[in-house]
Amino acid sequence: DAKTTQPPSxxxxxxxxxxxxxxxxxxxxxxxxxxxxxxxSQGPQYIIHGLKNNETNEMASxxxxxxxxxxxxxxxxxxxxxxxxxxxxxxxxxxxxxxxxTGTRLQVFP
Amino acid sequence: xxxxxxxxxHKVTETGTPVTLRCHQTENHRYMYWYRQDPGxxxxxxxxxxxxxxxxxxxxxxGYSVSRSKTEDFLLTLESATxxxxxxxxxxxSGATGGPNTExxxxxxxxxTVV
Numbered sequence: 001d002a003k004t005t006q007p008p009s010x011x012x013x014x015x016x017x018x019x020x021x022x023x024x025x026x027x028x029x030x031x032x033x034x035x036x037x038x039x040x041s042q043g044p045q046y047i048i049h050g051l052k053n054n055e056t057n058e059m060a061s062x063x064x065x066x067x068x069x070x071x072x073x074x075x076x077x078x079x080x081x082x083x084x085x086x087x088x089x090x091x092x093x094x095x096x097x098x099x100x101x102t103g104t105r106l107q108v109f110p
Numbered sequence: 111x112x113x114x115x116x117x118x119x120h121k122v123t124e125t126g127t128p129v130t131l132r133c134h135q136t137e138n139h140r141y142m143y144w145y146r147q148d149p150g151x152x153x154x155x156x157x158x159x160x161x162x163x164x165x166x167x168x169x170x171x172x173g174y175s176v177s178r179s180k181t182e183d184f185l186l187t188l189e190s191a192t193x194x195x196x197x198x199x200x201x202x203x204s205g206a207t208g209g210p211n212t213e214x215x216x217x218x219x220x221x222x223t224v225v
Contacts, residue, residue, distance in 0.1 A: 034213075034214075036214075041198065041219065042218065043200050043202075043216030043217050043218055043219055044153065044214075045216070046213040046214060046215065049213065085152075087152060087153075096141050096160055096205070097158060097166075098143065098202070098204075099168075099169065100145070100152040100153040100155075101152055102151070102152045103152050
């Protein structure tokens, strides 16, 4: 199973872009990268996913390197409500397992 | 929220007793998952299901069993609860189109305390 590595914590000023990195150097060609976040003790919330092209939706952008060994989640204008734990996940091909790592705790400050 | 209901939301039980947690969905998603979350850990996959009566083990399956007799329900059973199974349990669903690589939706969690 591909594993992911994320920094344990990051800070970001409100209104600035938050760039959350993730390494997944053992990713296979058909495995997708997913990002979720968890606010307080709620259930995780889907943010975005991609295979090899950059993706953007109303919440965030996902930049995947050409070799697919790393990716960056970008929250373009962080708000205090974006304070959460962000999980980068590689979905295991052909099994549909979602294996979470320990995530990055993002603290957005005023 | 996606149509996922976990029950009960809170439970206190004694060591050695059986416990069943229920996850019910109204979305007709193919895949269902059970996770546990403990302080200092992310979510750890216990079991998952890829169809009716089709289940597989996750990372931390010892002490747990599951059943899925119909699409909408995925049951997690602790045959003989232990204090180490005190945790918050999350159910998730995915596979809106019937295939993999779709987003997953999570329930609100069940807080289980084993005393």
